[in-house]
Amino acid sequence: MQNLALIKLGGSVITFKDQVLKANTEAIDGISKALAGLDVPIIVVHGGGSFGHYWSVKYDMHTKPDAYDPHGVSVVHESMITLNQIIVNSMIKSGMNPYSIAPPAFTTGHKAIPSKVKQLYVMAKSKVTPVTFGDVVHVEGSKYSILSGDALMSILARVLRPSKVVFATNVDGIYKDMETKELVGELKLSKAGLVEFSKVAGADVTGGMQRKVKEAFKIASLGLDVMLVNGLKPDRISQAVTGKLEMGTIVKGRR
Ligand code: IP8
Numbered sequence: 001m002q003n004l005a006l007i008k009l010g011g012s013v014i015t016f017k018d019q020v021l022k023a024n025t026e027a028i029d030g031i032s033k034a035l036a037g038l039d040v041p042i043i044v045v046h047g048g049g050s051f052g053h054y055w056s057v058k059y060d061m062h063t064k065p066d067a068y069d070p071h072g073v074s075v076v077h078e079s080m081i082t083l084n085q086i087i088v089n090s091m092i093k094s095g096m097n098p099y100s101i102a103p104p105a106f107t108t109g110h111k112a113i114p115s116k117v118k119q120l121y122v123m124a125k126s127k128v129t130p131v132t133f134g135d136v137v138h139v140e141g142s143k144y145s146i147l148s149g150d151a152l153m154s155i156l157a158r159v160l161r162p163s164k165v166v167f168a169t170n171v172d173g174i175y176k177d178m179e180t181k182e183l184v185g186e187l188k189l190s191k192a193g194l195v196e197f198s199k200v201a202g203a204d205v206t207g208g209m210q211r212k213v214k215e216a217f218k219i220a221s222l223g224l225d226v227m228l229v230n231g232l233k234p235d236r237i238s239q240a241v242t243g244k245l246e247m248g249t250i251v252k253g254r255r
Pocket of ligand 1: 011046047048049052053056076080133134135136146147148149150
């Protein structure tokens with residue numbers, strides 16, 4: 001395992017999902033401040049929220065490679081660059097040294113280019129923070145596909161084996177029960193994996209969170225602990241990175 005924090009900022013944290021092309025600048029600034037206070041190599045991945053997702057829905061683009069409307073490819077990518085700029089500029093203001101990097105610089109299709117991924121870690125160690133994002137990527141010929149930030153987390157974790165893997169979402173973690181908001185503090189990956197998980201959290205996990213949990217389990221199966229925390233409370237991201245998490249869910253890696 002390497003001394004590295006791999007952090008995903010979910011679209012629900014950094015944008016207002018119900019307001020088109022609207023970044024949650026207050027949340028972004030809070031997170032930038034929290035990250036600036038950490039003394040550990042960091043790689044950041046962010047999602048699309050009301051930027052990339054908005055346009056990918058409009059142009060009917062999915063993770064499955066297909067010959068999507070080329071104009072959609074352009075517009076989705078551009079919207080992610082715009083959101084990335086907002087985040088990177090906030091980080092610069094907070095004193096961090098972010099370095100914006102689009103996925104095709106270290107992936108081909110949905111696969112890692114290991115030497116390029118390793119270079120991101122070398123950069124992070126030199127106090128420059130790579131900031132990448134879910135995007136639309138070229139696959140082959142006229143085919144493109146959406147490569148989500150969650151999938152990027154797995155791609156990066158597999159090669160780099162970070163000591164901390166954190167998913168920041170707009171909820172406190174995985175709830176045992178939505179009504180009482182009782183949290184699952186720790187989940188152990190059993191052989192049954194996701195099947196076991198559905199027994200723990202029942203029907204309370206839906207949509208975005210379900211995908212996140214699936215990705216978290218995938219990463220945990222590599223032997224890495226994965227934390228799900230509320231990114232709207234930036235202290236929790238710091239706590240997760242420094243090993244002092246007070247509220248959130250830890251998915252224990254299978255060792
Ligand atoms: O928000 C998807 O990234 P995610 C980004 O991590 C696009 O699923 C372009 C839809």
